[in-house]
Amino acid sequence: MTPSASSVGARLSTAEIIAVGTELLTPFRTDTNSLFLTARLNELGIVVRRKSIVGDEAADLGPAVRDALGRADLLVVCGGLGPTDDDLTRETVADVLGRTLTEDPAIVEHLRARFAARGWTMPENNRRQASVPDGAVVLDNPRGTAPGLWLETGDRVVVLLPGPPRELEPMFTALIHTRLSSRAAPERLYRRVLRVTGRGESHVDEMTQPVYARWRQAEPPVATTVLASPGLVELHLSTRAASEEAAQAVLDAATGELAAVLGHHLVSTDGRSLSEVVGALLRRDGFRVAIGESCTGGLVTARLVDIPGSSSYVETGVIAYSNEVKRTVLGVDPVLLETDGAVSEAVAVAMAEGARRLGATDIGVGVTGVAGPGGGSEQKPVGTVCVGVVGPGSEQEARTAQCPGDRAMIRRLATQTALDLLRRVLLSRTRERATVRGD
């Protein structure tokens, strides 16, 4: 990368983000741009120290900008660059920095052309978007009318970006390459995400603690954060290093040790989701799958079909909510429904068999459970979930889980449990093949 003019400036190591918009102070909208911005800034080794959300009022925004510039090296202000009178970011920031605004004829021309391309005349209001404070660098917005701005004041930098994520994101990505990267410290942050299923947060922590206690002492040191969501634990490893090779080497080694400890509980180390991993395993073996779902009501199939290209391995899914459909469509033995009950491992396996038969697939998956709020009993309380996997040959596996939470949470956990059992069945075939082939 050729160092740009701005690379002579001081290093930027701390940042603040201000999201501007009265709608972000209602119960219905929240700022999400800052998550994207934080990820990118962290990669550059820049730490976000504070985020603020203020309305479209110069009296609120002005002091927020002034205060932030007293604390952080870099201030990113998102939103309020639109053409209407309540969009005040440009004017307010210019005022705080004591800069005059001048209309940039090139921007006006560009805006006119943009409107003309759609057969429209530019509303006069949009001229406001062509106002540029003295000394600002204009940042092109390929997806909207609001250009961004880069302003320097002493050693500090202020960046103004439009609020819509589809405009902001490519603009910020471009900015990293043109200006930001050369102003950040040479150390970069590198991350690795390990996804784990089948074990709770504290259990995962217990298993992995000795490993990352060691890696915390490595050079460069590896920091670990554990993030849990329903049915999934994520280990975020990160390391700060000036050389990508050094960073990747240490992350590879730490990941390898954690993988050994986690065994088949480890779903992925490359950011892939559970359904992506399951899809890849099915594709690897050339298997097609059919799903019979009761309490999950279509979510297991929907999660698999989420992945582009899934039509090559998802044949069909049947939502068999009533016992009637379990019998007539999936061919579950009425005696089994009577003796074991609709929520049982035997019925989960029978549903998997039925789906497999119906779809003429290699593998069948069955899920049945009590999602609540009604329908629980003492023996099978709300949250009881049974999953079964049959195939590719005569193999069959079943699991029962007690899922906590409300109806939505139980269905999410049941879906996760079913996909995870399918993953484990497919993985165990890998082990067998490896044993047979000796590879």
Added chain:
Amino acid sequence: MTPSASSVGARLSTAEIIAVGTELLTPFRTDTNSLFLTARLNELGIVVRRKSIVGDEAADLGPAVRDALGRADLLVVCGGLGPTDDDLTRETVADVLGRTLTEDPAIVEHLRARFAARGWTMPENNRRQASVPDGAVVLDNPRGTAPGLWLETGDRVVVLLPGPPRELEPMFTALIHTRLSSRAAPERLYRRVLRVTGRGESHVDEMTQPVYARWRQAEPPVATTVLASPGLVELHLSTRAASEEAAQAVLDAATGELAAVLGHHLVSTDGRSLSEVVGALLRRDGFRVAIGESCTGGLVTARLVDIPGSSSYVETGVIAYSNEVKRTVLGVDPVLLETDGAVSEAVAVAMAEGARRLGATDIGVGVTGVAGPGGGSEQKPVGTVCVGVVGPGSEQEARTAQCPGDRAMIRRLATQTALDLLRRVLLSRTRERATVRGD
């Protein structure tokens, strides 16, 4: 309500919210408590002027608290009340207000008892949670170990609450009744949400503008906000009034006029979702439904099954992703698949018929489309979606939609389109019945 001691204080009309936690400054977590708090505060007529997110550092939190108290009547600080050393909210706020912290023996006892009830000994760390600044009112936390605090300083109020939403939410709700309500202005905010499908944001705006221009002049005036999400437009009506009767009367009247203008595009005026409305209509008529899904891969059925009690009207759903399954399971005529193509209104209707036959239900729904990224053609580009509804008698309806966006968005819009067509078919029966019965 009996006015509490604090009702003698000055009226609270503006608020700021500070969320404390270094994890909220990473790319992986965001503050959501403020949405809940804002909704409740707005109901009390209190406006949120700024939200800030700071890390677990006294050097960051202290100035943030001091600055906020210079601006707002009420400051709500969430998080940082845990037992560990990096939880600094209590100490930092006490320091800013110049209050001494004293251990409250009652809280220590309460914490010990809480641990003892689980058979555990209280870790010494937890004593920190019993520190109370001079003059503070302790707010009970039934779901966790961190008590909340209410502090007054001059005419201003600072409230400290724990970060976990399941602890914070009931505590704040209790606080409204015990202390906040009597300190707010007598005017309250009342809201009504109208959900609209089948028309885009600007179209809905055009239809409704004349109505809400009028209601903006009413007494009390009604404010309107339009919020659009994929396949759904929400009109939020709100009015501020000292009397609930006056507010509800004006909202009822405005809602009635908007309903007349929106006709069958209006889904609900009482906060119910599309699938809740569809469920209620099915239940009303005692109908059961079966769904045949291709591109939506289970999402239509999953949305219907989302609703508690849906087992009384959802019989089955079949995900027929391949033509093979469309033929063998749903009995779609292979000639139709050949002549009209898998993505066609004729096939959507045939899938609906097939699902209805399979489930022996009153009504069948079929969805087929090109969700992408691959599979599009010039005539049927990515985003082409066909939905069909058959039943209860020989009725059949079909629609084709061009859905924008990526795979996930197209599937979401296709799901919405299918549920909406089902709703319209069920609604048109209401009209017919009304005509026949003369009611």
